[in-house]
Amino acid sequence: MGITRPFRKETRPRGLARLDLWLFRRVAKTELPIVDNALLPLTRAANRSKLWVGIAAVLATSGGRFGRRAALRGLISLGITSALVNLPAKWIARRARPSIKGVPEARRLRRLPTSYSFPSGHSASAFAFATAVSQELPVLAAPIFTLASGVAYSRVYAGVHYPGDVIAGAAAGSALALATRRFWPRAPKDPINHGVTFETNRRQGAPTGRSVTLVVNPSSGPALSRDPSDSLETLLPEAKVLSADGEDMAELLKQAAAGADVFGVAGGDGSVNCAIEVASETGKPLVVIPAGTLNHLARDLGLTSVREAAQAVANGTTSTVDIARIDGKPFVNTASLGTYPELVDYREKLESKIGKWPALFVALVKVLREATPIKVELDGEQRQIWLMFIGNCLYQPAGFAPVWRERLDDGKLDVRILSAEHPFGRTRFALSVLTGTLGRSKIYDQMVTEQLKVRSLDGPLRLACDGESFDGTDEFVIVKAGEQVQIFVPEPPENA
Helix, strand or coil, X not given: CCCCCCECCCCCCCHHHHHHXXXXXXXXXXXXXXXXXXXXXXXXXXXXXXXHHHHHHHHHHHCHHHHHHHHHHHXXXXXXXXXXXXXXXXXXXXXXXXXXXXXXXXXXXCCCCCCCCCCCHHHHHHHHHHHHHHHHCHHHHHHHHHHHXXXXXXXXXXXXXXXXXXXXXHHHHHHHHHHHHHCCCCCCCCCCCCCCCEEECHHHCCCCCCCEEEEECCCCCCCCCCCCHHHHHHHCCCCEEEECCCCCHHHHHHHHHHCCCEEEEEECHHHHHHHHHHHHHHCCCEEEEECCCCCHHHHHCCCCCHHHHXXXXXXXXXXXXXXXXECCEEECCEEEEEHHHHHHHHHHHHHHHHCHHHHHHHHHHHHHHHCCCEEEEECCEEEXXXXXXXXXXXXXXXXXXXXXXXXXXXXXXXXXXXXXXXXXXXXXXXXXXXXXXXXXXXXXXXXXXXXXXXXXXXXXXXXXXXXXXXXXXXXXXXXXXXCEEEEECCCCHHHC
């Protein structure tokens, strides 16, 4: 037996319901054939959120770092909103659908919805996605909200919702999308040049790239990204550009540093990490060319393109960046132990087959389901933990979603620990993340230090730094020992 579509008998509504019915009838009397050709396909495209998932796919593949963030925040907001609005909210309100007697035949949907009317799920999903995307990509706010408004209006125009339904749905969707910032803060768009000390050294400027050797890792970056070698040869015609395709990256970087006054690397954070070791050993300034997937260090230094990196070399402006070490291995962004190295290893096994981001998602699900805590001593105190995050310099904000740093030379380690010493640890972690209360949870600890001694009670540990995993020992030190490196950066605004 099928589900009967819930219609309301139009019998003397009062107050706002009366206004809602009047507005609905006014829209029903509107005859705009041109609008029919646009709104009806639009409302069909929004069924099951196909429209928003398609836009998310485009943003993720072609929108760069903030495009990926926008796509992910949009899909998360969409999922939360759909789960809350289409199930409990509609069930609580139980408002019947409007009668379609006065709606022209040409604009009626072929399949009429069978759920309750209030609030509008289509409108909630549309505004959740639009609000989420516009937080990360404000430039898309006008077109994405126009599209969302079109979807919302189409639901009234097709006769399946009252105006009040879509207004409530839009408000709910926007509120839930804004609430995602509780557990996933929005990243700043501007480079971090307000806290970093910039030192201008014109003697190191090389407008044509004379005495500069650059090593390119062609395997870095998204699958469709271009090899930056040609651009570098055009922008710095006298620079020597080497490809690490099939070569040992560390050895090639050492050769580059030995034969030039300035050397650099084009790749992701793993490639940069390799170059940092060479820069520390030789004392030579380093060029960081963003050519990876995330480019954390380059982004923090304000380097967002190959052209900006080349211009920094030409200007000769450098910045001082701290180097931290875990078990002797250097890192300039983050290091970790516990479940994260397992995630990195499993992702690397899959990414050549299904791509990096799908591999990361599959790896995350596997690790969350199968991971076991590790037993360690931290400065002599025995602990059982799921994960330890170590930031090179202090990260913001507090909690387990660190996003940005205000300085890259503060001499500090930012240590964040997810404890496994309390019952229902994984459940409590998930709930505290969703509610934005992780910083106050008993399963979360945070400290600022310059050195931390670690001894594993489970044997040698698998460690990770700057996105690369490696085999560590069972007893080691995480330390900031005053090591620094000079990296070329854009000129600060006041000197530009």
